[in-house]
Amino acid sequence: EAFAKISERDERIGAYLTLNEEAARQEAVKLDNKLVQGGGKGLLFGLPVGIKDNMVTEGLRTTCASRFLDNYNPIYDATVVSKLKEAEAVTVGKLNMDEFAMGGSNENSAYHPVRNPWDLSRVPGGSSGGSAAAVAAGEAYFALGSDTGGSIRQPASYCGVVGLKPTYGRVSRYGLVAFASSLDQIGPVTKNVEDAAYVLQAIAGHDHRDSTSANVDTSNYVQALTGDIKGLRIAVPKEYLNGVDPLVKDAIMESLRVLEGLGAVWEEVSLPHTEYAVAAYYLLASSEASSNLSRFDGVRYGVRADHAGGLLDLYLESRSQGFGPEVKRRIMLGTYALSSGYYDAYYLKAQKVRTLIKQDFDQTFEKFDIILGPTAPTTAFALGSQVDDPLTMYLNDILTIPVNLAGVPAISIPCGFAEGLPVGLQLIGKAFDESTILRVAHAFE
Numbered sequence: 001e002a003f004a005k006i007s008e009r010d011e012r013i014g015a016y017l018t019l020n021e022e023a024a025r026q027e028a029v030k031l032d033n034k035l036v037q038g039g040g041k042g043l044l045f046g047l048p049v050g051i052k053d054n055m056v057t058e059g060l061r062t063t064c065a066s067r068f069l070d071n072y073n074p075i076y077d078a079t080v081v082s083k084l085k086e087a088e089a090v091t092v093g094k095l096n097m098d099e100f101a102m103g104g105s106n107e108n109s110a111y112h113p114v115r116n117p118w119d120l121s122r123v124p125g126g127s128s129g130g131s132a133a134a135v136a137a138g139e140a141y142f143a144l145g146s147d148t149g150g151s152i153r154q155p156a157s158y159c160g161v162v163g164l165k166p167t168y169g170r171v172s173r174y175g176l177v178a179f180a181s182s183l184d185q186i187g188p189v190t191k192n193v194e195d196a197a198y199v200l201q202a203i204a205g206h207d208h209r210d211s212t213s214a215n216v217d218t219s220n221y222v223q224a225l226t227g228d229i230k231g232l233r234i235a236v237p238k239e240y241l242n243g244v245d246p247l248v249k250d251a252i253m254e255s256l257r258v259l260e261g262l263g264a265v266w267e268e269v270s271l272p273h274t275e276y277a278v279a280a281y282y283l284l285a286s287s288e289a290s291s292n293l294s295r296f297d298g299v300r301y302g303v304r305a306d307h308a309g310g311l312l313d314l315y316l317e318s319r320s321q322g323f324g325p326e327v328k329r330r331i332m333l334g335t336y337a338l339s340s341g342y343y344d345a346y347y348l349k350a351q352k353v354r355t356l357i358k359q360d361f362d363q364t365f366e367k368f369d370i371i372l373g374p375t376a377p378t379t380a381f382a383l384g385s386q387v388d389d390p391l392t393m394y395l396n397d398i399l400t401i402p403v404n405l406a407g408v409p410a411i412s413i414p415c416g417f418a419e420g421l422p423v424g425l426q427l428i429g430k431a432f433d434e435s436t437i438l439r440v441a442h443a444f445e
């Protein structure tokens with residue numbers, strides 16, 4: 001069914017970069033036999049999954065939507081990919097994204113943009129735009145995305161699906177091509193909240209191969225979906241409603257009324273450092289990226305420039321040809337912020353701002369169970385409308401970035417429409433308390 005939808009729709013949508021059709025069909029036959037023999041007890045048995053193309057898959061091309069990795073065939077599976085295999089899901093293919101996950105519209109893919117299934121003239125969001133579009137179009141039953149500053153939640157919001165960014169450390173990053181290691185986190189993109197709980201159950205947990213993976217017990221996320229949110233205390237930061245599209249705001253206020261009807265109470269609060277989050281994020285994420293991407297030198301992975309004159313020339317030519325403009329911009333920005341003389345003024349200062357933002361969250365969670373707001377200030381915008389204006393593009397993530405800086409979990413769920421386009425509601429939880437945001441999201445749905 002997934003492949004039928006892909007051949008019917010993906011030429012227009014562009015969600016996939018590589019299909020795994022033959023292997024997937026063989027796997028499906030194997031699973032079928034297992035079932036006949038009384039097996040097939042995997043948590044995600046037989047479900048077709050699409051995987052964002054920055055998670056390595058053994059023997060299956062992994063490009064990060066970059067020319068640099070056009071010919072890269074990994075020799076191992078990311079931990080999340082092994083876990084999906086254990087759960088008996090079937091990999092349909094690798095999903096389009098912004099190059100190295102840098103972007104918020106999927107227009108930075110070196111191959112082709114992804115189109116929003118709700119309106120093909122609009123972006124699906126990014127960087128996990130392929131993941132969100134594939135699920136919205138039925139081209140995968142569910143997908144994995146990664147979220148450094150909003151890349152699961154913002155596309156989920158634009159495409160009318162559910163996207164969960166777990167707590168930093170909850171899901172192993174082993175085999176996720178690093179963008180900004182202190183912010184990156186893998187999570188599910190699904191059609192509904194129950195599916196997100198199942199997928200999180202399958203992929204969460206400590207992994208000795210990722211030193212930042214947390215050794216914290218996972219809960220039973222599916223059992224957490226009780227439907228009961230009586231007495232729940234919701235904080236609504238006033239900074240999250242300022243400047244958002246009035247129709248988006250209407251949908252959020254209406255959602256609050258629904259939650260009140262279910263027995264929750266809410267209060268307006270202030271997260272005073274919100275306005276500095278985007279600036280701090282672009283310094284920190286770019287600094288980490290400039291360091292992480294130094295491994296792409298034309299020697300170790302992917303494409304190597306022909307006719308290079310010597311070693312330095314080989315690095316220079318391979319990197320000049322392999323990386324797209326946004327990736328180069330971030331490497332330059334990050335290298336500048338880390339260089340001696342500027343380190344204290346930029347990188348160190350941004351780290352201090354990050355701590356203040358985290359404290360805003362800590363203080364709010366002393367009195368409240370969740371924080372609520374829109375996922376993005378607007379609905380999906382038109383393809384091409386922001387490509388020449390990186391600063392406007394960066395501001396689309398103003399409501400998702402603080403969550404990554406604080407390391408806490410958040411989910412985006414559909415909460416209505418504005419002029420025919422889906423609006424996303426963001427629920428932010430305490431660190432390692434994915435259960436509460438899943439429970440509230442499920443009750444709301």
Ligand code: GLN
Nearest residue numbers: 101103104148149150151
């Ligand atoms: N849009 C943000 C950026 O460009 C977030 C990307 C992400 O979460 N991977 O960095």
